[in-house]
Amino acid sequence: METDRTTDPREARLRERLEAIRVRSEKSTSWRTSTRYLSRLVNRNGFVPIRTRLSREDLSFLAGARDEVIAFAELGARLLDLHRPQEAGGITSDPDSPIRRCRACMWRWPCPTFRAIDDATHR
Numbered sequence: 001m002e003t004d005r006t007t008d009p010r011e012a013r014l015r016e017r018l019e020a021i022r023v024r025s026e027k028s029t030s031w032r033t034s035t036r037y038l039s040r041l042v043n044r045n046g047f048v049p050i051r052t053r054l055s056r057e058d059l060s061f062l063a064g065a066r067d068e069v070i071a072f073a074e075l076g077a078r079l080l081d082l083h084r085p086q087e088a089g090g091i092t093s094d095p096d097s098p099i100r101r102c103r104a105c106m107w108r109w110p111c112p113t114f115r116a117i118d119d120a121t122h123r
């Protein structure tokens with residue numbers, strides 16, 4: 001049997017893990033509206049004493065959310081370290097704006113990886 005060189009089993013595992021994080025996060029309740037209200041109630045000690053109802057899905061999300069967000073922020077920073085522009089050199093019609101390419105993937109700047117990070121962080 002010929003091996004499929006385009007499929008790495010590690011890719012499938014990574015996709016499964018990312019999908020699990022996405023699904024777990026999506027099932028949890030959004031705190032966007034509540035936190036807007038709650039931030040006005042911070043006491044002089046810097047806290048808001050609250051009582052709340054958390055679903056099983058919320059607890060499952062909250063258990064890993066902090067570590068997962070840190071991991072994704074670090075991932076984004078590492079990708080940005082890798083995908084940076086460099087002068088491509090060569091002939092250009094406009095000497096004031098020379099063609100720049102990504103030093104990691106060689107796509108024209110801004111490269112797809114940079115744009116994906118940019119899109120994901122502007123939601």
Ligand SMILES: [Zn+2]
Pocket residue numbers: 082083084102103104105106107111112113114
């Ligand atoms: Zn790149």
